[in-house]
Amino acid sequence: MLHVLDHPLAAHVITHLRDKTTKPATFRTLAYQISLLLAIEATRNLAVEDKLIETPLEPMHGRVLAHSPLVVVPILRAGLGMVQPFLDIFPDVSVGYIGLERDHATAVARSYYCKLPPLAGNTVFLVDPMLATGGSAAQALTVAKENGATAPRLVCIVASPTGVAEIERHHPGTEIYVAALDRELNARKYILPGLGDFGDRLYGT
Numbered sequence: 001m002l003h004v005l006d007h008p009l010a011a012h013v014i015t016h017l018r019d020k021t022t023k024p025a026t027f028r029t030l031a032y033q034i035s036l037l038l039a040i041e042a043t044r045n046l047a048v049e050d051k052l053i054e055t056p057l058e059p060m061h062g063r064v065l066a067h068s069p070l071v072v073v074p075i076l077r078a079g080l081g082m083v084q085p086f087l088d089i090f091p092d093v094s095v096g097y098i099g100l101e102r103d104h105a106t107a108v109a110r111s112y113y114c115k116l117p118p119l120a121g122n123t124v125f126l127v128d129p130m131l132a133t134g135g136s137a138a139q140a141l142t143v144a145k146e147n148g149a150t151a152p153r154l155v156c157i158v159a160s161p162t163g164v165a166e167i168e169r170h171h172p173g174t175e176i177y178v179a180a181l182d183r184e185l186n187a188r189k190y191i192l193p194g195l196g197d198f199g200d201r202l203y204g205t
């Protein structure tokens with residue numbers, strides 16, 4: 001199922017990310033901000049448990065996160081720009097890495113790295129800012145499942161309708177969280193209107 005962020009702050013941040021005059025340092029800050037909003041949305045249904053505490057005035061039953069380790073898996077390299085908010089807000093999180101690179105001519109993703117902690121029984125978030133043809137994310141979901149993930153969630157900043165359809169075709173039922181669903185792909189399989197090459201804009205390459 002596709003979830004599209006619906007929040008004025010998300011709209012504000014994504015517009016500045018798209019703006020071609022935004023420089024890498026600002027781009028990285030904005031990537032952090034939008035990923036934080038996505039992390040909050042994608043964890044809306046995490047389990048909580050009761051905890052008896054005392055405020056300075058009286059005892060009360062509060063709620064805290066139940067023990068449910070999270071694993072965040074960026075798809076290198078651009079996905080690295082989405083990891084930090086997960087590390088900052090969740091107490092019990094580990095990080096895995098899947099390296100995939102699209103061929104510039106064919107747009108087909110090639111795997112060059114994989115290092116994953118145990119995924120079985122954990123809540124797994126694959127993070128990659130751009131869901132274009134969907135080829136990279138579909139491959140990464142397959143790898144995550146082969147390594148024990150049961151229902152890995154996909155968290156992206158900008159998605160194309162083609163990419164969403166590709167995920168639904170290969171991995172039906174995947175929860176997909178995006179900040180924006182854009183119009184289409186161009187002939188070079190870039191998202192329109194999109195924001196250009198995320199990895200290049202993040203790292204100034």
Ligand SMILES: O=P(O)(O)OC[C@H]1O[C@H](OP(=O)(O)OP(=O)(O)O)[C@H](O)[C@@H]1O
Nearest residue numbers: 076077078101102132133134135136199
């Ligand atoms: O949906 P797809 O058509 O597969 O395209 C999306 C992929 O392309 C980009 O990565 P890229 O291959 O440019 O590598 P990079 O992150 O190292 O720049 C992006 O970060 C996704 O991983």
Ligand SMILES: O=c1cc[nH]c(=O)[nH]1
Nearest residue numbers: 132190191196197198
């Ligand atoms: O529009 C796109 C498509 C793939 N990768 C990007 O960085 N941007």
Ligand SMILES: [Mg+2]
Nearest residue numbers: 197198199200
């Ligand atoms: Mg790139």
